[in-house]
Amino acid sequence: MVSVNVSQLLLSSLGTVRDFDFAEPLPDAADELHLRGPIHGHARLTRTHDGVLVHTEYDVPVTLECARCLEETQNHISGTLDEEFFPTIDLRTGTPADVPPLEADDQLLIDEHHEIDLDEVLRQNILTNLPLRPLCSAECPGLCPSCGQRLDTTHRQHPEIEEQLEPEAPVDAASPFARLAVLLKNDQEG
Numbered sequence: 292m293v294s295v296n297v298s299q300l301l302l303s304s305l306g307t308v309r310d311f312d313f314a315e316p317l318p319d320a321a322d323e324l325h326l327r328g329p330i331h332g333h334a335r336l337t338r339t340h341d342g343v344l345v346h347t348e349y350d351v352p353v354t355l356e357c358a359r360c361l362e363e364t365q366n367h368i369s370g371t372l373d374e375e376f377f378p379t380i381d382l383r384t385g386t387p388a389d390v391p392p393l394e395a396d397d398q399l400l401i402d403e404h405h406e407i408d409l410d411e412v413l414r415q416n417i418l419t420n421l422p423l424r425p426l427c428s429a430e431c432p433g434l435c436p437s438c439g440q441r442l443d444t445t446h447r448q449h450p451e452i453e454e455q456l457e458p459e460a461p462v463d464a465a466s467p468f469a470r471l472a473v474l475l476k477n478d479q480e481g
Contacts, residue, residue: 292318293330293413297343298405300336301382307338317351317417318410324417327365328352334409342377345407351417355425359433360441370420374412376401 293315300309310333317330332349350369357364378401381388401407432442437449466472 292316293332293409294406295334295336295409296404296406297336297376297401298382300338300343301378301401301405303338305338305340309336310334311336317413319414324351324414324421325354326351327354330413330417332413336407339375342375342401343407344373344375345409346373347371347409347413349413349416353417353421355422357427357431358424359426359431361434362427362441364425364427366422366425368417368420370416372412372416374399376407378405379403380405 293313295311297309300307312331312333314329314331317324317326319326328351330349330351332347334345334347337344337346348369348371350367353366353368354363355366356362376399378388380386380403382405399412434440435442435446435449440446
């Protein structure tokens, strides 16, 4: 869990900066991140008029499935994020604080113990930085379309299999696409 207490920072003057490094396990209950180690990073907290601005840089190891050969591949996801957190409790009076008006779902809050929890914003940022088509290597040959084995030096070639052509369905003259089907067939033959 990546969190930090900011009570002293909230009592400081505007522009006060606090830095901290972290190396913590990140909760991944749904196993959607495929983490294989703790998240390492650096956070810079800056006191703003309304709360605390958090600038974070991180790196985390993940295990993904290669899009070509379906083997597991180890990757490192790196990213940065900038988010502003708003206090829910006034530190001096202990009363609920006035939070700037934003949509409630988009509001990042400092909890009643004056702690900033970065887990959810880090999780979301990692999800958006996961590659869409991860590869074990740029030269990955993929899988054989005939047998499904990995196409590498140990894979042997298969004799060519004649494709069985399906019998053509009769063209329905009443169909609005009948003329188009005839043109397509003539184009393929010619």
